[in-house]
Amino acid sequence: MTDARMTDATMTDAKIRLSGIGKSFGAPAAPVVAVQDLSLDIRPGEFLTIVGPSGCGKTTVLNMLAGLETPTTGTMTLDGRPIRGPGAERGVMFQDYALFPWKTVRGNIGFGLVHGPAGAGLSAAEREERVRRVIELVGLTGSEEKYPHQLSGGMRQRVALARLMANEPQILLMDEPLAALDAQTRIILQDELLRIWGQDKPAAQRRTVVYITHSIDEAVFLADRVVVLSSHPGRLKRIVEIDLPRPRDDATRLSKGFADLCQSIWQSIREEAYRATMT
């Protein structure tokens, strides 16, 4: 092992590195500061969740990671290279799903394979096979030819998830993907999400996930680490390591360790959450 290799290893230790990221909107004279001075290393293969009260800048952070917004201050790197604009290696699942209303379930899921670089080098048959596989994975078999407006909220959610999976991005950026669902469906999809992410596989084979939620339970259940943001402006409040054993399941949800972690995170944002509710 040479020195150069050692440095390389420490570099790749962070998949994505945010240093001093800030973002303001609106007129320069009267800016709305959405995110301020956020520094964070996201490790390869890690499931990172971000929690914080509504309006604290979570979506803004995700959009910057996706390359859809440019930070006002600070730098963002991916594998050591600055992030400039979107790239197919980072897949996004939007808070409002952003399904194409004129495409069927199958058309939506195959969109990136047909029109984007994700399908480059694949034959039509291979693409179809990939689409069929993710449709099965998220449990949409039988609904392939339906349009989004014919689907329930939960099914749309699955389409958005399947579209993300079909492109096989290295990094998955997900904005409150389960927020619109009822409690039961949500629990089922949390389990499925961990399975798809590969919680049964060795850590080296997992994809990197940045997952936004406003639910503390969900953040703790899914994550390797939970990032807690405070609001107005959105700042890093705390990073909590979640050392609950994997694979996680219903037993995890009932465990004392889980409850303690949720309680601890709730304590650190309760004051702010109350304030946000009252104003």
Added chain:
Amino acid sequence: MTRAGAPWEFLRWFGGVLIYCRTMALFLLVWHLAAEAVPNKLLLPSPLAVAQALRESWLDGELTANAGISLLRLLVSVAAAALLAIPLGLAMGRSKTVGDLLEWPVELLRPIAGIAWIPLALFIFGIGQRLPIFIMFYTAFFPLLLGTAAGAQSVDRRLIAAARTMGLSRGTIMRQVVVPAALPSVLVSLRLAVAASWTAVVAAELVGAPSGLGYAIEYYRSMLATPTVMAFIAAIGMLGFLTDRALRWLGDLLAPWARAEGRR
């Protein structure tokens, strides 16, 4: 929404005015140069000649007289159409019987454009005041009727149920729930009706009236006074624009809760 504050808003507005002036100046310049390039001044007079003609017809009172007549016709016919169409539309929207009764006559008559009535109306009314008023009335009637009916029909059922549970009478529900809820739709259709009538008045006056803006452009065309024709066309455009702005303003005044609806 008012994050940015007043000075910023003012700058935005002022920037818009500047862009407006720049675009129009460029347009007038191109027009002027094109007019210079065309040898026959009758075909394409320069904007300066048109401005001159506009000034002259303003000074000798001809512009105001004709515009006044056309606007008066617009007012009379749209007011008459509204008086008839709005109550009828409310009845159509709220009562199945009235809706069924009127559906076919409306659907049969509506596709026949008001303008297509001109020859028959010439027979019945002759050339004069009544012809353009009839055509404009007819043109304004259907958008108002159908807009009001659609507005009255689509009143949120829960609002009416809520009023019922409070024990309101049918008449009170009509006045306090149905009419306000249908109002935005009525106001949008009023704008459509006025715009359509303004188009129709030009056509009607062009063919069958001895006065008004439509008559004036046709008269000056036959005199080969192109600058004056253009001046009157510009007047038609400006008055159409101002009428629409006035109605928008009226709409914001009467139904401030529907401000965002039907912009543009």
Added chain:
Amino acid sequence: MNRLALKLLLPILLLLAWELLASGSARAPRPSTVVQAAAAMTASGDLPTGLATSLLRVFLGFATASVLAVPLGIVMGSVAVVERNLDPLVESFRPIAAIALLPLIILWLGTGTQAAVAIVAYAAFFPILINTIAGVKRIEPNLMRAAYTMGVGALTRMRVVLLPAALPAILIGMRIGLGVAWTAIIAAELAVGAKAGGQGGIGQMMFVFYAYSVELNGIVVCMVAVGIVALLLDRSLRFALARAVPWSAP
């Protein structure tokens, strides 16, 4: 059944009243004489020829307007600078009715097909433009972003996201534009027939009936034909809309 009777009641009553009231005068048109006139005009080929002339003009003008307005609307809707700079022109010309331009167009293009096409194109242009702009601006921003994050190139994004997303609004604009165009051609043909002695078209036919042959039945036949064509044009675009936009809930 009861509702159908209710719907038929007024039309039947009106037709009966018209027939009875008008039967006193020899010249006044009645439903029965109008039907006879329609049959005669169809048999002689006058009515089909007149309609075909007007329809051809409408289609030429409408196609011209669509070809110009849709691309321009897409550019104005997606590039804010272009919209800001062109908006004053659009707002200045939009309130000028096509028919008001007739005197100028007669001056420039005469009274033939060219002039008719120009009037129709002008009339249809603004509804298509305005609706295209609005449709493009109303696209869910995350739809374009979703394609962007999947690495879809800018031109492909235009074709596979922007265009289908704006298509319903574009088709609605076309539907309105076609209706306006049909009215405009009738008005133009009427006015040209009245003042300049042009030729052809259903609108001019009506004027000839009025001014020269004093044939009221013919006028009414033309009016009914104008209405039926308007209805058919509207229905066919509605049908096209439903076919082209199968994804939207009915």
